[in-house]
Amino acid sequence: MGNNLIEDVFPCYLKNSSMLRALVLRSNNFSRPVACLDPNATWPMLQIVDIASNNFTGKIPKISAWKAMMDTENRAQFEFLCFRHLYYQDSIILTSKGRNMELVKILTIFTSIDFSCNNLEGPVPKELGGLRSLYVLNLLHNALTGQIPPSLANLTQLESLDLSRNKLTGEIPVQLAAGLIFLSVLNLSFNQFVGPIPMIKQFATFSEASYAGNKGLCGFPLKAKCTHAKPISPPTFKESPSNSENVIDWNFISVELGFVFGFGIVIWSFMFLKRWRIWYSRHIDDILFRIFPQLYLRKKISLKMNAQKSREEALVIVYEK
Structure with a gap:
C-alpha cells in the first residue's frame, strides 16, 4: 500500500494476520502512534516492515516476538517446515544501504525494518537486539533520544544501520563496533554523539560522512582530534600495571639466555x-x-x-x- 494518499492510523487489525510476510505502508499520510506493535503482536512470518515517510508519532514499539527476524537457525527451520515457495512474487521498493531498491523477488532470508522519516520519539528499544537475523535497520529522520543500546551488537547479520538525523546522545558503544562484523553501510550523522569513534573492525572503514554533524565526536575519520581521551581501538596486548614501566620481564630474558648458552656449549x-x-x-x-x-x-x-x-x-x- 506504499506511495498512495492514504490518511489513516496504523492498521492494527493486521497483527492477527499470521501469514503476513511483507508490510509496506511507506509514503502515505498515516499518523498517530504505532501502539499496537507490542510484544504480543507475534507476526511469526513477518520479514519486511516499511512504514517510512509518514506522520507516525509516539515511541518505537518494544518489538521482541517477530520470529522470522529472530535467531537464524530457528527461522531457517521454521521456513523449511512452513514455506512452500522460496520467493515472495511481487515487487516492492525499499530503502536499503542508503538507496532505493526495487525487489522483484524477495528471498526468504531478507529481513528489513524501516521506520524512517516520521515523528517517532523516545529511546531506541533495546528489544531490537533480539532480532538477530535482521539485515536492514533504518530509523533515519525522527526525534529519537537517549543512547544507542549496546544490545544492537547482537544483530550480527546486520548489513545496513541508519540512525542519522535524530537527537541521540552519549558515546558510540564499543560493543556495537565489535559485534556488527557484516556492516557495509553506517550512518550516525547529525546527532549529538560525543567521545572518540571506536576504531574497531567495520567502524574503522567508514568515511567522514557516516559521523558528520556530531560536534562532540572526535578521532578518525573526522578532523577533530581527541584531546582528553585516546581513540578506542582493539587491544593488541595485555595491559601492564601503571607502575611497571621499568620492570624487566625475566621470563623472556631467561628463555633467551638459556637458548644462547646451550647453543654455545654445543x-x-x-x-x-x-x-x-x-x-x-x-x-x-x-x-x-x-x-x-x-x-x-x-x-x-x-x-x-x-x-x-x-x-x-x-x-x-x-x-x-
Missing part, C-alpha cells in the same frame, strides 16, 4: 673436543640406522661396490705395468 664442543665429535657421530649414526635402516643398507652396498671397483682398477694398473 658449538664449542664440536669445534674443540675431538672425542665429543666422534661419540656424537657414532651415536647419531646408530639412531638414524634404527629409524631408516633401508638408507644405511643402500649406503653400505654402495660403499662395498666402490671398494670392489677400486680394487679392480688397482689390479688393472698393476697388470699394465
Whole structure:
C-alpha cells in the first residue's frame, strides 16, 4: 500500500494476520502512534516492515516476538517446515544501504525494518537486539533520544544501520563496533554523539560522512582530534600495571639466555673436543640406522661396490705395468 494518499492510523487489525510476510505502508499520510506493535503482536512470518515517510508519532514499539527476524537457525527451520515457495512474487521498493531498491523477488532470508522519516520519539528499544537475523535497520529522520543500546551488537547479520538525523546522545558503544562484523553501510550523522569513534573492525572503514554533524565526536575519520581521551581501538596486548614501566620481564630474558648458552656449549664442543665429535657421530649414526635402516643398507652396498671397483682398477694398473 506504499506511495498512495492514504490518511489513516496504523492498521492494527493486521497483527492477527499470521501469514503476513511483507508490510509496506511507506509514503502515505498515516499518523498517530504505532501502539499496537507490542510484544504480543507475534507476526511469526513477518520479514519486511516499511512504514517510512509518514506522520507516525509516539515511541518505537518494544518489538521482541517477530520470529522470522529472530535467531537464524530457528527461522531457517521454521521456513523449511512452513514455506512452500522460496520467493515472495511481487515487487516492492525499499530503502536499503542508503538507496532505493526495487525487489522483484524477495528471498526468504531478507529481513528489513524501516521506520524512517516520521515523528517517532523516545529511546531506541533495546528489544531490537533480539532480532538477530535482521539485515536492514533504518530509523533515519525522527526525534529519537537517549543512547544507542549496546544490545544492537547482537544483530550480527546486520548489513545496513541508519540512525542519522535524530537527537541521540552519549558515546558510540564499543560493543556495537565489535559485534556488527557484516556492516557495509553506517550512518550516525547529525546527532549529538560525543567521545572518540571506536576504531574497531567495520567502524574503522567508514568515511567522514557516516559521523558528520556530531560536534562532540572526535578521532578518525573526522578532523577533530581527541584531546582528553585516546581513540578506542582493539587491544593488541595485555595491559601492564601503571607502575611497571621499568620492570624487566625475566621470563623472556631467561628463555633467551638459556637458548644462547646451550647453543654455545654445543658449538664449542664440536669445534674443540675431538672425542665429543666422534661419540656424537657414532651415536647419531646408530639412531638414524634404527629409524631408516633401508638408507644405511643402500649406503653400505654402495660403499662395498666402490671398494670392489677400486680394487679392480688397482689390479688393472698393476697388470699394465
